[in-house]
Amino acid sequence: MIFLRSKAPEFAPSYATTASAAADLRATCELVIPAGERGKMPSGVWIDRVDWEKVPPGMIPELQVRARSGLAFKHGIMLTNGVGTIDADYADEICVLLYNSGKESFTIQKGDRIAQITMNLVLKIPGLATGGIRAGGFGSTGV
Secondary structure, three states: OEEEEEOOHHHOOEOOOOOOOOEEEEOOOOEEEOOOOEEEEEOOEEEEEEOHHHOOOOEEEEEEEEOOHHHHHHHOEEEOOOOEEEEOOOOOOOEEEEEEOOOOOEEEOOOOEEEEEEEEEEEOOOOOOOOOOOOOOOOOOOO
16 A cells, blocks of 8 residues: 655665565665664655555554664664654655664664564544644654
8 A cells, every 4th residue: 555665776675584574674874873872774765655545444554663673682773762653644765763772882784674664554543633734754743
């Protein structure tokens, strides 16, 4: 239902195995994250379009960005916001917010697998107010 595009083939999300539930997102550049600090890594991926005709009534397609367990266990690298929700109307490049909970700086190299992405259908909560049209990108809907 949500179709993605990437700025280069090497940044296109991909599944590591045929039984993988989430696709890997890759780093587009080198980033050093000092111990106890956070960083923002662009993924090189955007939402290209949503096929709304295939979305069941009352549902919204959502992308979720999730941590990679190996980075968390081996290096203390986790997502700053736990699980990242990418709304279907988000038009900017998908970025991954990373936090280094380790005791030393960690360097992410261009092309490293930094997070995973899944697509879900979310049931809208009946009776809640709905805002207008998204007017910006990362963090644009408020604090």
